[in-house]
Structures are given as structure tokens and as C-alpha cells.
Amino acid sequence: MVKPGTPPDFVLKVTIDRHPVRFFVHKRPHVDFFLDIVSQWYDLVVFTASMEIYGAAVADKLDSGRGILRRRYYRQHCTLDYGSYTKDLAAICPDLASIFILDNSPGAYRQYPDNAVPIKSWFSDPLDTSLLSLLPVWTP
Known part of the structure; x- marks a missing residue:
């Protein structure tokens, strides 16, 4: 959700269940610099808890x-738990001391606080500096 009329950073065209869908994607401020x-x-x-067809396109x-x-x-690597998708960090690396997760959903990292x-x-918020x-x- 962004201010109406704000142009997207990119548009994705994917097919979900044989239906073409367009997603208008807005990048969080400073994401490119951060990455x-x-x-x-x-x-x-x-x-991501997103479907692979969408998540892969965004990641690309x-x-x-x-x-x-x-x-x-992607979603298929998550576990549906208490109505939200939980991410199993051990699937990435068994040495959890070397992993951290940056996420906006506490349910996603419920097992690994x-x-x-x-x-x-x-x-x-176009002025977001999170x-x-x-x-x-x-120093912004």
C-alpha cells in the first residue's frame, strides 16, 4: 500500500493457476543500498512466505x-503454524549461531527468537529509514 498515484518500482507479470496476474511492486526506501x-x-x-512464482520474480x-x-x-519451505507461515532457519544451515533473520512477522521466526x-x-512511508x-x- 502506497500513496495513490505513486508509480511502482517495477511491475511483475506472473501466471498463477493459469491466470495472468500483474503485481505493482514498490520497494522499501533504501533497499538497494542496504543489500x-x-x-x-x-x-x-x-x-519468504510468498509463492515461489512471485517471490522468485521479486528476488530477481x-x-x-x-x-x-x-x-x-519460499512458501513451500515454510510450515503453516497457528495461521502463519514459520520459517525453519535450520533448513538454511544447521549452525544457527551463524544465522539471523530480518523479518516483520514475529510468527515467521517463532521458533528462533x-x-x-x-x-x-x-x-x-517514502521517508522510512528502517x-x-x-x-x-x-548518518541520514
Whole structure:
């Protein structure tokens, strides 16, 4: 949800159950910069509760051919638990000491609260700096 009339950052055209669907995607402010920086320090993994056909297309756009989002997990890798999708971080790496999850949904990391870096949901604020605030040295 963004302010009406705001052009999307990109449009995805995917087919779901033989029906073509268009998604108008708005990127959270500073996501490209954030990914550029943190990809220098960490191996980034996409783990989304979205359907693969949509999640893969979004990840491809965010990666933009940089090769920083190579490992990806989707809805089929989640467990439906208490009405929300839970992400099993052990599927990524059995050494949980080397993993953290950045997510807006506490249900997604219910099993791994010590590995979680919570972030507030983003809907429309073009002045949002939540991603920048996660970087160790940043002065907006």
C-alpha cells in the first residue's frame, strides 16, 4: 500500500493457476543500498512466505544480476503454524549461531527468537529509514 498515484518500482507479470496476474511492486526506501552493503558482510538468503512464482520474480528484480540473492526459500519451505507461515532457519544451515533473520512477522521466526532482527512493516512511508538504521554507521 502506497500513496495513490505513486508509480511502482517495477511491475511483475506472473501466471498463477493459469491466470495472468500483474503485481505493482514498490520497494522499501533504501533497499538497494542496504543489500549492496550487507552483501559485502553476509551471504544473503531470501526466505519468504510468498509463492515461489512471485517471490522468485521479486528476488530477481532486487538482485538485478548482482548474484547476491542466490539462495532462496519460499512458501513451500515454510510450515503453516497457528495461521502463519514459520520459517525453519535450520533448513538454511544447521549452525544457527551463524544465522539471523530480518523479518516483520514475529510468527515467521517463532521458533528462533534469538536469531531474529525484527523490523516494522512498511506500507507507504517514502521517508522510512528502517533499513538504514540497521547499518552500523549511518548518518541520514
